[in-house]
Amino acid sequence: xxxxxxxxxxxxxxxxxxxxxxxxxxxxxxxxxxxxxxxxxxxxxxxxxxxxxxxxxxxxxxxxxxxxxxxxxxxxxxxxxxxxxxxxxxxxxxxxxxxxxxxxxxxxxxxxxxxxxxxxxxxxxxxxxxxxxxxxxxxxxxxxxxxxxxxxxxxxxxxxxxxxxxxxxxxxxxxxxxxxxxxxxxxxxxxxxxxxxxxxxxxxxxxxxxxxxxxxxxxxxxxxxxxxxxxxxxxxxxxxxxxxxxxxxxxxxxxxxxxxxxxxxxxxxxxxxxxxxxxxxxxxxxxxxxxxxxxxxxxxxxxxxxxxxxxxxxxxxxxxxxxxxxxxxxxxxxxxxxxxxxxxxxxxxxxxxxxxxxxxxxxxxxxxxxxxxxxxxxxxxxxxxxxxxxxxxxxxxxxxxxxxxxxxxxxxxxxxxxxxxxxxxxxxxxxxxxxxxxxxxxxxxxxxxxxxxxxxxxxxxxxxxxxxxxxxxxxxxxxxxxxxxxxxxxxxxxxxxxxxxxxxxxxxxxxxxxxxxxxxxxxxxxxxxxxxxxxxxxxxxxxxxxxxxxxxxxxxxxxxxxxxxxxxxxxxxxxxxxxxxxxxxxxxxxxxxxxxxxxxxxxxxxxxxxxxxxxxxxxxxxxxxxxxxxxxxxxxxxxxxxxxxxxxxxxxxxxxxxxxxxxxxxxxxxxxxxxxxxxxxxxxxxxxxxxxxxxxxxxxx
Ligand code: ADP
Ligand code: MG
Numbered sequence: 001x002x003x004x005x006x007x008x009x010x011x012x013x014x015x016x017x018x019x020x021x022x023x024x025x026x027x028x029x030x031x032x033x034x035x036x037x038x039x040x041x042x043x044x045x046x047x048x049x050x051x052x053x054x055x056x057x058x059x060x061x062x063x064x065x066x067x068x069x070x071x072x073x074x075x076x077x078x079x080x081x082x083x084x085x086x087x088x089x090x091x092x093x094x095x096x097x098x099x100x101x102x103x104x105x106x107x108x109x110x111x112x113x114x115x116x117x118x119x120x121x122x123x124x125x126x127x128x129x130x131x132x133x134x135x136x137x138x139x140x141x142x143x144x145x146x147x148x149x150x151x152x153x154x155x156x157x158x159x160x161x162x163x164x165x166x167x168x169x170x171x172x173x174x175x176x177x178x179x180x181x182x183x184x185x186x187x188x189x190x191x192x193x194x195x196x197x198x199x200x201x202x203x204x205x206x207x208x209x210x211x212x213x214x215x216x217x218x219x220x221x222x223x224x225x226x227x228x229x230x231x232x233x234x235x236x237x238x239x240x241x242x243x244x245x246x247x248x249x250x251x252x253x254x255x256x257x258x259x260x261x262x263x264x265x266x267x268x269x270x271x272x273x274x275x276x277x278x279x280x281x282x283x284x285x286x287x288x289x290x291x292x293x294x295x296x297x298x299x300x301x302x303x304x305x306x307x308x309x310x311x312x313x314x315x316x317x318x319x320x321x322x323x324x325x326x327x328x329x330x331x332x333x334x335x336x337x338x339x340x341x342x343x344x345x346x347x348x349x350x351x352x353x354x355x356x357x358x359x360x361x362x363x364x365x366x367x368x369x370x371x372x373x374x375x376x377x378x379x380x381x382x383x384x385x386x387x388x389x390x391x392x393x394x395x396x397x398x399x400x401x402x403x404x405x406x407x408x409x410x411x412x413x414x415x416x417x418x419x420x421x422x423x424x425x426x427x428x429x430x431x432x433x434x435x436x437x438x439x440x441x442x443x444x445x446x447x448x449x450x451x452x453x454x455x456x457x458x459x460x461x462x463x464x465x466x467x468x469x470x471x472x473x474x475x476x477x478x479x480x481x482x483x484x485x486x487x488x489x490x491x492x493x494x495x496x497x498x499x500x501x502x503x504x505x506x507x508x509x510x511x512x513x514x515x516x517x518x519x520x521x522x523x524x525x526x527x528x529x530x531x532x533x534x535x536x537x538x539x540x541x542x543x544x545x546x547x548x549x550x551x552x553x554x555x556x557x558x559x560x561x562x563x564x565x566x567x568x569x570x571x572x573x574x575x576x577x578x579x580x581x582x583x584x585x586x587x588x589x590x591x592x593x594x595x596x597x598x599x600x601x602x603x604x605x606x607x608x609x610x611x612x613x614x615x616x617x618x619x620x621x622x623x624x625x626x627x628x629x630x631x632x633x634x635x636x637x638x639x640x641x642x643x644x645x646x647x648x649x650x651x652x653x654x655x656x657x658x659x660x661x662x663x664x665x666x667x668x669x670x671x672x673x674x675x676x677x678x679x680x681x682x683x684x685x686x687x688x689x690x691x692x693x694x695x696x697x698x699x700x701x
Pocket of ligand 2: 304398
């Protein structure tokens with residue numbers, strides 16, 4: 001206890017009494033160097049501590065049925081048997097009897113057990129050939145921990161390594177926990193804590209390690225989860241408030257004449273859903289506060305027309321618009337669609353991508369700077385490399401799931417000065433994002449959702465088959481190709497490789513020589529230069545080519561209504577969201593489309609992905625399933641987002657807490673936008689340290 005007073009979060013583990021240099025090394029391998037890091041090394045779970053029993057008691061009860069036991073005693077004998085299974089055998093005695101402890105495949109246990117050692121063995125005991133035996137017991141060297149006065153008597157189970165076990169970590173945590181907790185300051189003001197019934201921070205840290213009972217453990221978990229959620233939401237709200245108060249955008253009011261003019265340019269009547277979303281956008285655009293809106297809508301839901309509306313509104317008011325796509329192929333596609341819309345108008349539209357260089361590029365950038373160019377479509381090359389606009393009023397970022405939060409930051413930070421002008425920003429994604437994640441990742445954006453599909457669309461028929469069925473699949477496709485339909489064939493790799501996976505060139509050759517002999521076949525992949533790719537796409541779009549063999553470059557945005565057939569080879573290799581995106585390339589005309597996924601899954605996850613894609617064509621359902629399969633870190637670029645991951649909060653489990661955190665953060669930032677009130681100062685410091693860089697909050701005050 002005297003020592004506890006001197007320990008705080010920064011105390012090196014080497015300075016803790018009773019922690020020797022070997023142990024310090026082993027902890028270092030787990031990334032633990034200080035007392036604070038050790039306290040943040042959270043238990044994976046808690047187990048009920050077993051009551052200690054004597055060996056004689058257990059022997060009297062044991063039979064062939066294993067019995068969970070905890071036995072304390074001294075090691076009498078140790079016998080190691082080398083070999084492929086590396087067996088280790090020891091005898092434990094406690095004065096009432098003996099028990100045999102047996103470890104298989106446990107080379108790491110060797111050298112850790114010596115005759116005379118005292119400790120605790122836990123595991124499943126059973127009688128074998130007249131002897132009491134425990135196979136692969138948990139061994140905790142030393143005197144057993146004194147029983148606490150806790151009711152449930154829970155013990156923490158820590159992430160451990162082969163070098164250092166959970167019990168040893170538990171013992172060291174016990175030495176530092178009180179000191180670290182006593183020195184802890186609580187960033188949440190007491191009044192807030194009381195209102196939300198949250199336990200004090202120090203108490204939460206104590207209880208997350210050594211709770212008296214399950215109820216306290218859950219309250220501790222909630223408190224720590226709330227800290228994480230609230231901190232992120234405060235950051236996101238602070239960012240939103242800063243963007244609003246420190247920047248401005250040009251107001252783009254709409255009137256009936258402009259509305260009619262814009263609609264006249266769009267080659268179809270907007271659906272009711274599109275109208276509703278356009279209404280949401282128009283509201284935002286008419287104000288001086290910059291729009292920051294996320295538009296989510298399943299593949300083929302018709303997002304482009306909504307974006308076009310916003311861009312044309314900017315142009316009709318004498319300003320500029322930019323449309324940014326994740327791939328050149330998609331940028332080219334958007335450019336084509338907009339060109340068709342704008343045929344015969346005065347609007348100057350340009351395509352600016354990475355393959356656009358030299359004089360061509362210079363002419364476009366000059367046009368953007370002087371105002372001669374009204375709309376630019378491009379890849380993020382547009383965002384980078386110092387492209388300046390005379391007056392960029394609307395920026396649309398398509399297929400956001402390919403971008404991180406950072407790219408969003410990039411286009412918005414273009415403006416300079418006291419209250420710089422920034423564009424209204426519309427971010428679009430075809431990956432429907434479960435609400436909890438949307439709030440977390442894109443919490444600074446307002447959300448619009450486009451449901452349903454444009455009229456006349458029929459659902460895509462989906463089949464999932466093993467590779468032995470491929471000949472049949474191609475033979476059937478052939479009959480439909482002969483009737484005038486067109487097909488995509490997707491393979492995972494560009495070039496022949498060690499992997500044994502089908503590549504674009506060889507698979508195209510195979511099809512040309514066999515099932516699709518006599519049909520015109522084109523190929524497209526990411527490593528082609530723009531002219532070749534555009535030429536190939538043109539031949540496919542025009543119907544001259546019947547088959548397009550491609551990599552996943554066609555995943556986003558490609559829109560060829562007559563292409564109603566798709567085959568995805570090695571489908572087990574692709575992610576669930578990706579499979580759904582690929583399938584979205586067909587079903588764009590009025591005919592009945594077919595998508596065949598060919599794959600031989602070798603893992604349970606792959607099998608589940610294929611099962612899921614076959615079972616549903618609802619993007620929202622698929623996104624939820626993807627989230628469950630992969631976890632939020634992998635989905636939707638959460639990992640690339642640069643945001644600090646949660647340690648305690650779990651988006652599935654803590655959805656209610658998240659809603660609360662969001663509402664509280666919003667109110668908090670409304671009251672105190674930069675968290676400058678004295679009671680928020682600790683919170684503010686913690687917020688900037690945790691999320692400041694990722695959210696671009698570093699420059700605050
Ligand atoms: P996504 O949301 O995947 O970007 P698109 O904007 O590419 O979808 O639209 C998919 C297809 O639907 C395009 O061929 C587009 O021309 C067509 N489309 C969109 N809106 C309508 C509409 N209101 N009426 C008819 N066709 C539409
Ligand atoms: Mg699109």
